[in-house]
């Protein structure tokens with residue numbers, strides 16, 4: 552018996568990185584996936600998801616567009632009859648200090664990382680209220696807990712996702728709906744692949760060393776934490792930001 556046996560899981564950002572790894576981990580535990588993304592998931596990872604859980608399907612959605620989300624969530628409910636789990640993984644990175652960030656860039660990051668997560672949660676939770684059950688996991692970041700230079704817009708969006716988690720947990724705790732988030736450290740995904748550029752090697756080394764384990768995490772290491780929060784094993788856990796960061800927020804290791 553899998554840890555998500557017969558559960559229907561909506562995963563945004565499922566075409567890549569952490570979202571894709573989460574979808575793969577979920578089907579290993581018996582879930583069927585409704586993948587919501589700007590692009591259609593493809594390649595080996597998606598093929599293996601569809602081979603393991605053939606009812607899985609993908610829906611093209613821009614999380615910044617509420618009508619597009621409403622339509623996709625309606626299509627998911629029509630197809631599966633319910634939604635047991637939502638993982639809000641769609642997101643974008645952004646760099647820049649306060650004095651340099653344009654209004655357009657600020658809006659882009661807030662619209663995708665924060666408003667998009669809110670829009671999807673809003674439409675999915677309406678179904679979960681009808682069912683009196685469900686588990687929502689937002690993907691925040693350690694940057695939503697700790698400050699990091701040159702990351703104002705991204706860090707602010709993720710700090711708000713952590714707070715959104717707590718507010719939603721308070722709204723739905725007595726309705727059988729749990730709301731948590733994960734706060735990953737730096738993870739090896741297409742989002743951070745730019746740091747492999749020779750010109751950014753020094754920054755990548757500094758970031759690796761900011762984790763006590765002196766490395767980036769891997770997508771499946773985050774997926775395992777999301778799986779725990781999504782599953783009934785976390786039945787008494789709500790409003791919690793689960794830190795998965797190789798020790799970044801724990802502190803600094805001096806080299807004597």
Ligand SMILES: NC(=O)c1ccc[n+]([C@@H]2O[C@H](COP(=O)([O-])OP(=O)(O)OC[C@H]3O[C@@H](n4cnc5c(N)ncnc54)[C@H](O)[C@@H]3O)[C@@H](O)[C@H]2O)c1
Pocket residue numbers: 563564565566567568569570587588589590612613614615639640641642643644663667690691692693734735736737738739740741742743
């Ligand atoms: N990689 C990291 O180091 C790291 C660390 C902490 C948190 N996170 C967070 O984890 C989540 C996943 O990141 P990742 O590293 O897997 O990134 P990724 O770039 O590999 O995947 C992001 C996915 O989101 C989708 N997406 C982007 N904008 C969208 C939109 N408007 N509508 C629908 N889908 C959209 C993309 O198409 C892509 O499939 C993000 O929220 C990110 O902020 C990542």
